[in-house]
Amino acid sequence: MKVVVIGGTGLIGSKVVEKLNAHGHEAVPAAPNTGVNTLTGEGLPEVLKGASVVVDVSNSPSFADDDVMSFFRTSTTNLLKAEAEAGVTHHVALSVVGTERLQESGYFRAKQAQEELIKASGIPYTIVHATQFFEFAKGLADGVTEGDTVRLPAAKIQPIVSDDVAAAVGRTSVGAPTNGVLEVGGPEAFQLEEFIRMGLAAKNDPRKIVTDPHARYWGAELEENTLLPGPGAHIAETRFADWLAQQQ
Template sequence: MKVVVIGGTGLIGSKAVRLLREHGHEAVPAAPNTGVNTLTGEGLAEVLEGASVVVDVSNSPSFEDEAVLNFFTTSTGNLLAAERKAGVGHHVALTIVNTDRRPDIGYFRAKVAQERLIEASPVPFSLVHATQFFEFGRRIADEAAAGGGTVPMPPVLFQPIAGEEVSAVVARTAAGAPLNGRIQIAGPEVSRMDEFFRKALAAWGDPREVVTDPHAHYFGAEMHERDLVPDEGAATLGEITYADWLAANPAK
């Protein structure tokens, strides 16, 4: 089965391509560096020829509100239109847990717009909603610090997951029948965001101090208690703890 992975050269996409190939599928990575641009439509018709499934794990190069909304609506619209012409039978998209709870956050609002386009399309679909990835921990801390010597973090619940487990679920979903619905995935451990980053920075050897601040922003907004975690019992949980992930991915 031919599976085209949009964003297939990135963190999640490259792992999903490898897993799909290991299970005998023809997995084709598609990204601007392979000649496929979903924003302009360049290369879409050619790469989708003969494809049964399209996986979209691409991300916006800018998280500015208008730019990210334009990216997800334009690229998803182009992709779905090309899929209809090519006769693709399953569209799989990776998104974020609880996007619909915070329409005031620009990135979440853009992901909701993407999801609605997918749900309204005649192409059968599956949406994979994931919590934050371990791999993005340093970026989250750096953005919270904003160049300062302290890292303000809210004491809200936090349940990050290893990228390789996200890729495995995405690949497994792509190889299965369309859900015409959504699934949620999260890491095996729930902690407070401030405590998670306090331990993470210590493990990285980062001297910055994590300061607990209920008003600290994440993606430009104050977070509520359960904004970043799935409802209890609603998600499939990974098995890799952050300690285990750090052991396999030591800080550099």
């Protein structure tokens, strides 16, 4: 089976390509550095020739509200049009647990717009909603740091390692389309403060971490369970503490 992975040279995409090829599929990475640009359409007809499945794990290079909305609208529209012309029979997209609950955030409004385009396209699809990645603990802290203080909302998070996300996306891509959303998360829920504290401590990062009821998450207010997957989610096995120990 030929599977084209949009964003196939990035963190998740490269792992999806590797896992699919290891299982005997023809996984093709597609990104600007391989001559495929979903914003312009460059290279799409060529790379999609003979493809049964397209996996989209691409992301906007800018998270500014207008930029990220433009990226997902333009990229997804061009990609779905090219897929229809190429006869692709399954579109798989990676999105985020809680997207529909985070619409105060420009980034998540753009992800919601992406999902709506997919659902309206007529192409059979599966959308994979993943929780926050282990690898992004520091980046999340950086985005809410004031001086030497990290201010976090009082909410829970159930993070997952990127390898387990890639495995879930890969399995989904070679399965039947669900025309719905599949949630994946890690095995443990933490308070945001605890997750970030563990991540920074592993890097000997001395920043002070506080819980602030007015703090926001990518511009959105959180309820306690906003970022948690629902009861039907696929739960991965890798624990955060075990992964941190492996990074030392």
